[in-house]
Amino acid sequence: VKAEATVAEAGERALLRRFRERIPAGPGVVVGIGDDAAAVETTPLTLVTTDSLVEGVHFRREWSPPHLLGRKALAVNLSDVAAMGGRARYATVSLALPADLTLGFLDGIYDGLLERASGSGVAIVGGNVAATGGPMVVDVTLLGDAGRSVLRRAGARAGDLVAVTGTLGGAAAGLRLLRDSVRLRAGGGLDWSGPWAHLRADDVERAVRAHLDPAPPVALGAALGGAGLVHAAIDLSDGLSGDLLHVCEESGVTAEVDAEALPIDPAAARIGEDGGLALALDGGEDYQLLLAVPEAGLPALRALAAASKAAVTVIGAFAEGGRGVSLRANGAVRPLRPASHEHFRR
């Protein structure tokens, strides 16, 4: 069957065969794809998470080289396992496919899924394809081994520092660039003109990649699950303003964030009207970690982060008090309301 053929022309059974042949068995996989269920070796405590990408809501076919779409479908789940302090092991992939989708595009999705899986020690153990009369849905469920300590959203204490990994606002800046017709070529490099032509090419590419190909700090997450260094963790998927509020609500504390301390992505800083502050606070999809770390644990956290090539920035502190998060900016403190992305309200 040729790459230009559609999934409708190939048929369900041919699709399943096509993928099964490509998917290698991995460590711990006793029964892989091709039976009624997979059978995998598990530790006494297993992490489970599920997240999906819906065409037209989370991605557009024309924005994303298909292999990056496959990578992202796994990455958003890797981020959740990292935020629990676990090590990802096994994934299932359930696809709802429009009849006009080409096999070439679908192969690209699997290229990306398999690349991201092998790069993070994950075996794909289950696959399901269904026809749909609507947009494509890529649904991934990920299993992981829990570390010695499971990192919860609850657990932050007054006096703990608020720390984040990586930079913030890059994915949101990348989304804006994509909306303004910036395109990442499948082979790398940008197609790029229009309003942002004055930006640095490497900043633009980094931001677009942050949106299309997020890189959660999976090694750091796994290391933190065994270290007992942090009191709470969450992955930054909705946006700092909303995700930090989750931690505060679950932990029964409040938090203050210093605007000047935020590690704002360079492209976000140039695109955003306010130096990228809103993109960093509310943009979402950073897939970095937000951590509650006691001050005494900070040097060890920095060392662990350096060992897994992640950057850690302290952006504020947790404190006693009612619910809520506040922002210190220009010498004044104001409430920081969650303004995170709401997919159902646009």
Add this chain to the structure above:
Amino acid sequence: VKAEATVAEAGERALLRRFRERIPAGPGVVVGIGDDAAAVETTPLTLVTTDSLVEGVHFRREWSPPHLLGRKALAVNLSDVAAMGGRARYATVSLALPADLTLGFLDGIYDGLLERASGSGVAIVGGNVAATGGPMVVDVTLLGDAGRSVLRRAGARAGDLVAVTGTLGGAAAGLRLLRDSVRLRAGGGLDWSGPWAHLRADDVERAVRAHLDPAPPVALGAALGGAGLVHAAIDLSDGLSGDLLHVCEESGVTAEVDAEALPIDPAAARIGEDGGLALALDGGEDYQLLLAVPEAGLPALRALAAASKAAVTVIGAFAEGGRGVSLRANGAVRPLRPASHEHFRR
């Protein structure tokens, strides 16, 4: 928020809150819904399967009381775990929801999911809702404890009997009845006129329920995983003709089925032109088990089935030889080609 409100009016966060409040923690659930991932207690060998229901392909909103849709979304996965000889434990539910879906319908789906979960010892540990511009997708991933022996599709031996549980063709007959405007009321009972008005009401209701609310023999499956009685197993989801071929191909044997031995569903027998034979062979969605059992093990299998209120019928035997399945009917033997349902080719 009222039941007539749409998911778009409620918003993503309100939807997640609504479900999280409803979903109880279950045995073995260390961290349930509401964190980045769930953490669940697992045995050394865990079964994993995923299956989805797509609106317009697997179901129609007007055919199915929503709570039966929720029950079926879990049941099709329970069937896979049963066919591996396992015991289902934990499920994640990922929903792609059209903006016009009412909260009342969605609540109904969750009613069914929770009812089916609690009825089968399953805890729902992960939930994801996403907006979609297209049809609804209900995607469930199910984890189970593997039994002492994992039942594979491979393993059938020449001389083993081909046995099936329950009846065949009922779900396919039910689908035809639904297409001909037979409707199951949410509170039970049928709305029913037209071409099939001469059938027995209980036969019609049983067939429609077989399609809308399948009942895989989960207790028997779990019992078989510890018993070492059968050599191979598969769940009958595509249809006997295709599923038996899978077992033959994986096991390197052939099989002959006796048409007169098939436990054809009564409604299928009355609706089908050939006494329901085609519906029983190719209809699909029966969600019963097909087993390869050595003749010496048959009495023990029957006893186990009786203990879990399942019926077992011997319909043929496996034999040496090349691939393929044949059917004995009216004193003649002919090849039985798989004519199972193909969602992408209609």
